[in-house]
Amino acid sequence: MILEATGLAKRYGATPVFENVDLSLAAGELVALLGESGAGKSTLLNCLAGLDEPDAGRVRIGGQDLTALDEGGRARLRREKLGFVFQAFHVLPHLNVADNVGLPLLLLKRPDAARVAQMLDAVGLGDLGARMPRQLSGGQLQRVAIARALVHRPLLVLADEPTGNLDPRHAQQVLDLLLAQTREQGSACLLVTHSERAAARADRCLQLGEQGLR
Numbered sequence: 497m498i499l500e501a502t503g504l505a506k507r508y509g510a511t512p513v514f515e516n517v518d519l520s521l522a523a524g525e526l527v528a529l530l531g532e533s534g535a536g537k538s539t540l541l542n543c544l545a546g547l548d549e550p551d552a553g554r555v556r557i558g559g560q561d562l563t564a565l566d567e568g569g570r571a572r573l574r575r576e577k578l579g580f581v582f583q584a585f586h587v588l589p590h591l592n593v594a595d596n597v598g599l600p601l602l603l604l605k606r607p608d609a610a611r612v613a614q615m616l617d618a619v620g621l622g623d624l625g626a627r628m629p630r631q632l633s634g635g636q637l638q639r640v641a642i643a644r645a646l647v648h649r650p651l652l653v654l655a656d657e658p659t660g661n662l663d664p665r666h667a668q669q670v671l672d673l674l675l676a677q678t679r680e681q682g683s684a685c686l687l688v689t690h691s692e693r694a695a696a697r698a699d700r701c702l703q704l705g706e707q708g709l710r
């Protein structure tokens with residue numbers, strides 16, 4: 497299993513967001529995570545990435561127990577094995593598009609301009625590498641965030657509504673890319689989405705709600 501979470505629970509104050517969440521993703525699998533707004537999908541993704549600490553349970557990524565690592569260990573595991581597409585993009589405003597996309601490779605001391613160009617082409621931003629983020633539309637920024645999440649061929653991709661700001665053509669392009677990379681690399685992808693078209697292309701759909709994760 498690429499991702500194995502068992503007995504995950506998270507609460508804010510006395511209010512549980514979710515409890516007893518078990519979740520496994522196998523190599524080559526793309527799974528859609530559905531649920532109403534406020535159901536806890538973003539919180540779950542943050543716990544799986546080690547960006548937020550669950551109150552109970554364990555998370556294993558590539559066999560490594562994330563919950564047993566200290567902050568530095570979690571940061572290293574994220575750099576090496578994880579691609580995260582945030583809802584708010586988190587594109588760095590002072591770096592141009594190509595440098596934003598290449599950042600994960602730079603942090604791994606594996607800079608690779610050809611790979612960056614390949615990813616920009618794959619999300620339809622081949623001509624915009626030298627632009628600054630403030631010169632891009634919301635949909636273009638979202639595609640920058642997706643290219644950056646995939647550039648270092650992570651073992652696990654966690655994507656929070658990656659097609660939410662995209663027109664149908666670009667949404668399909670991004671889904672094609674996520675699916676192709678997941679299959680080719682034998683990685684795994686968990687995709688939060690409200691789009692039925694996106695969910696229909698997933699290998700499985702999971703629903704987060706008052707009954708937990710089903």
Ligand code: ADP
Nearest residue numbers: 508509513531532533534535536537538539540
């Ligand atoms: P979703 O992504 O499914 O819309 P979220 O994970 O964003 O849901 O939020 C789940 C619940 O947790 C919501 O009720 C939200 O208000 C609450 N929540 C999220 N983050 C915090 C926080 N930092 N402090 C308190 N409550 C929070």
Ligand code: ADP
Nearest residue numbers: 624629630631632633634635636637661662663
């Ligand atoms: P979208 O359909 O993705 O929402 P927009 O209508 O926001 O696109 O933008 C259309 C085009 O205008 C895009 O190609 C984008 O690069 C360009 N653009 C948007 N904002 C700016 C800006 N502040 N400076 C330069 N170009 C911009």
